Amino acid sequence: MTIFDVCASFDVGGKYVGCRELSTGNINSTYQVEYLRDGEKKFYIVQRINTHVFHKPIELMDNIVRVTKYVHDKIKDDGFSTKKFVLHVFKTKEGDKPYFVDDEGGYWRCYRYIPNSETFDSCDDLEKIKRVGQAFGRFEKYLDGFDAASLHIPLPDFHNTPKRFDALQVAINADVCGRASKLKPELDRLFALKEEACLLQKHLDNGDIPLRVTHNDTKCNNVAFDKNTGEALAVLDLDTVMPGAVAYDFGDAIRFIANTREEDDPDVDNVGLDLNKYEAFTAGFIGEMKNSLTDLEKETINLGVLTMTVELAVRFMTDYLNGDIYFKTRYPGHNFVRARNQLALAEDVYKKRNEMQNILDKYVKE
Numbered sequence: 001m002t003i004f005d006v007c008a009s010f011d012v013g014g015k016y017v018g019c020r021e022l023s024t025g026n027i028n029s030t031y032q033v034e035y036l037r038d039g040e041k042k043f044y045i046v047q048r049i050n051t052h053v054f055h056k057p058i059e060l061m062d063n064i065v066r067v068t069k070y071v072h073d074k075i076k077d078d079g080f081s082t083k084k085f086v087l088h089v090f091k092t093k094e095g096d097k098p099y100f101v102d103d104e105g106g107y108w109r110c111y112r113y114i115p116n117s118e119t120f121d122s123c124d125d126l127e128k129i130k131r132v133g134q135a136f137g138r139f140e141k142y143l144d145g146f147d148a149a150s151l152h153i154p155l156p157d158f159h160n161t162p163k164r165f166d167a168l169q170v171a172i173n174a175d176v177c178g179r180a181s182k183l184k185p186e187l188d189r190l191f192a193l194k195e196e197a198c199l200l201q202k203h204l205d206n207g208d209i210p211l212r213v214t215h216n217d218t219k220c221n222n223v224a225f226d227k228n229t230g231e232a233l234a235v236l237d238l239d240t241v242m243p244g245a246v247a248y249d250f251g252d253a254i255r256f257i258a259n260t261r262e263e264d265d266p267d268v269d270n271v272g273l274d275l276n277k278y279e280a281f282t283a284g285f286i287g288e289m290k291n292s293l294t295d296l297e298k299e300t301i302n303l304g305v306l307t308m309t310v311e312l313a314v315r316f317m318t319d320y321l322n323g324d325i326y327f328k329t330r331y332p333g334h335n336f337v338r339a340r341n342q343l344a345l346a347e348d349v350y351k352k353r354n355e356m357q358n359i360l361d362k363y364v365k366e
């Protein structure tokens with residue numbers, strides 16, 4: 001089965017010209033495909049869904065179709081370009097399905113390529129960080145009102161922090177590699193943050209904060225930018241769209257974008273939260289969606305930064321204790337280095353919580 005055959009199954013008009021594999025994605029196999037229609041070049045994205053990670057591709061596509069349709073209608077009402085600002089899912093010619101199953105049982109989908117766009121794997125420029133914030137803030141804003149509980153859950157308990165701590169405790173008790181005793185200082189520091197990091201889940205469980213549609217992979221390379229103007233366009237990569245707290249997306253984006261060091265830098269003394277980057281993202285994100293936030297969301301959205309960072313430290317530590325079976329590692333101890341890095345970031349976030357809240361309040365009131 002060739003990419004040509006896969007494309008031919010979708011209802012895209014014109015003549016197939018060729019394709020190239022995009023190497024940026026880690027999860028799926030992604031191809032940019034060129035077509036010619038009425039003498040004009042048209043570009044599409046064809047992706048093979050990674051069913052090792054996402055076991056229920058049909059449910060996952062159902063989420064994506066519903067969410068993109070909802071956002072599409074909101075953008076249209078606002079008078080903006082739907083081609084630029086939201087993914088468009090093509091259906092198959094036969095059966096009108098948003099996915100195509102190949103001879104080997106592989107699941108494929110086809111999107112319109114966001115016109116004249118590019119993505120960036122890293123993002124240091126404050127203006128660009130603000131625009132990443134705008135894109136994700138807009139996504140959440142447009143999905144305000146969507147019945148999040150009706151979505152399928154591709155990764156159950158993904159951000160259930162108490163359960164992540166439970167798994168860590170199980171790994172400590174089992175101690176299959178005999179590593180637990182050496183980790184005591186770091187484990188003590190992690191457990192010291194447990195109560196604070198589990199508060200968000202409590203608020204969700206009690207219904208104090210609304211269950212929203214969340215993206216759950218708020219990295220900068222999941223935002224398309226206009227190649228000419230630098231404007232942030234559509235949010236990409238909707239596989240992990242699930243019900244959750246807005247603080248998940250806000251928190252995980254900050255965790256990723258505002259660390260002064262790379263996520264696996266062993267130089268933990270220099271790991272911390274860059275408040276300028278925090279402010280840039282906050283300006284974009286809160287600027288877009290502040291009117292949708294409840295009072296308690298405004299009070300707890302920063303808690304997401306601590307929660308997401310602690311949670312990832314817990315996951316790296318758990319995997320280290322279990323013998324490095326989940327995350328890909330490049331050297332022995334890689335997971336421990338990552339865990340210490342995230343722990344250092346979490347402690348700095350905790351230290352800076354008042355400064356963060358002052359910055360947030362400024363943009364909430366603006």
Ligand SMILES: Nc1ncnc2c1ncn2[C@@H]1O[C@H](COP(=O)(O)OP(=O)(O)OP(=O)(O)O)[C@@H](O)[C@H]1O
Pocket residue numbers: 022024025026027028029030045087111112113114117118119217221222224236237238239
């Ligand atoms: N509709 C689109 N328009 C333009 N570019 C796209 C589109 N969809 C995907 N891309 C490009 O392909 C890359 C990979 O796509 P995507 O993020 O969906 O795959 P992934 O394997 O889940 O990636 P990762 O795990 O790295 O987030 C994007 O970062 C972007 O550069």
Ligand SMILES: [Mg+2]
Pocket residue numbers: 025026221222236237
């Ligand atoms: Mg991606």
